[in-house]
Amino acid sequence: MKTYNSVKQNVMRKMFALGFACVALLVGCGGFTEDVNGIVAEDHSAKVTLIESQYALARVAQSGKVERSAAGDSITIVLEINGGCVKEGESFAYDENFYFADSLTFAYSFRGDTLLLSKIREPDPYEADQERYEESFIFVGGTAGKLDGIWKNTQCRYREEKMYCMNDGYDQFFKFDGDKVEYRVTDRVDYDYMQTVFVDQLFDFIGDGGSIQLETPYYYSDTKYEQEEYGISILEKTKKSMKFSYNGLTFDLNVDYAYYKDSLSVTLKSGDVTCVGKHREIVYVQPEMCSAAYAGNFYEIEDTGLLKYEKQNDSEFEACIDGILGRNQE
Template identity: 65%
Template sequence: MLDIKFICNKRSLSGILVSLSLVLSGCVGFTEDWFVCGDASESASPGVEQALSPYYNAARFVASGKVDVDKKKDSVTIVLETLGGCIKEGDAFDWDGDYYFADANTFAYSFRGDTLLLSRIYEPDPYEVNQERYEESFIWVGGTPGAFDGVWLMTQCRYREEKMYCTDDGYDQFFRFDNGKVELRVVDRENYDYMQTIFVDQLFEFLGDGGSIQLETPYYYSDTKYGQERSGVEILEKTNTAMKFAYADMTFDLTVDYARYGDSLHVTLKSGDASCVGTVSEMSEVGPEMCVVDNEDYLWETSAGTLKYERQNAREFESCIDAILGRVSD
């Protein structure tokens, strides 16, 4: 059993509280005093699971499977299953309804009131240098103190060797455990700042030095600092989905018109009368009608061994921007 050390640092907890407030719109009423050390009975926060349930119900289904809790070893194994899928064999594509894949992950667990820590140890890669063995604990909230069954929010904060780290991604993951079964759902975060993401950073870099723009959804949903200073961009106006900025004596208007994680994206960049549109369409589960050779250029293998569909127009988007700038595309 792992020896999990729980840190009580009010300043370091601010990242958790910010993440939760974005998802729950402040309805739960978390305070710094909510997260304390001590017995589960002392730190329980009643009503959290009830507050999470509407968000879970509105979230999109991603995967389901099984969960096995070993109380003697304080361990839990979460198995997300793939049942059926699009398979490529040689040059042929076929939808196999009997295909099965299990993605299993085992963690040590510890409860602190309605907070659940799932921990694991990462061993260094023997073929990599300067890697060390470390322990990482993922912070989950919302369930019933001392019990797995219920709805849990996997927060974007974790402990690594007793230090807390938080990310700021544009979606949240909810898990529901029910009598040995698990279901994973994902929901886009309300008021997420799409104008401070890797995609925008890459756009600024492309304007300045070229490079490339990735339109895949992870780049829209990963928070990062702006790169406008090194690219010579001046931001004039900004909201969470739109931005007006100046570059090379030109004014640009950038808008994220539509964004749905794991589904589709639509972004528009305008300058004067010129308009460039970037689009992404993707499906993690490919049905029989899409599992055909005509979609070969858009079918990509996943870790489960099945194929997912992803189609985007990044190169056309770049060429359109080059035309606005009067540059010749590569």
């Protein structure tokens, strides 16, 4: 089995362990496309109205403060957590005084009606022969020359002036207001969940017995390699479902629902067998859940001491697929 999947999975867990906007913003997770059409030219006022409407419907993920340099050319975004579930010895308690802040500093500038947040990136330890480079994340929606306002992450960025775009299943928004910042996320309408890391892993598992992580349908991946590698034929496809064949078997895959950093349900059918995969995540555990009754599903958010709740049935989902394939689990 190819090693890149396991590396991708390990990196992904580190990237999204915190669930903080700055972390997700800097690293992304899906595949890059060299897409200079990632930013569509359109009437600016109409675009601003659309982004403001999207922001209003998006869910609040975090809030915090903005520290601006005296020269007015850089900002530090500080996203805060106040209160949370922690482990004390062998028991669990909700600590109202818990505080954690995740901060990153960016140079900022404007190019036309876009906002650029720029940072020098150090070499990726998982990539060979990389050098330090400047990366600028591209935002739209606010007023040219004015930081305050609502800005949408386009999923595009410049690396040494060359544009690259992501295609992941969620949108991110920042609202800057003086020394305050609010970060919101929303699931993208009409996103193609059949072109994701999850489908990539599913094909790999069916063909070579790899592993499936059920939290990955939000991150873009070109699935053609696995499809061709294992002789999988796509018979029908929509953005949330797919019929495909493999080794004389026909499968029907459906994403029942998917909410980024929240919950997911997928169904895979073949013949009379139905396999259901589910994932549930609660980053900010509320006091009523902070108890030993949920201990088996608590995981520490890396480097914070804070606990999050996460439950999935990856193993059962994989075992069900093995049953369809008549394959013994090791």
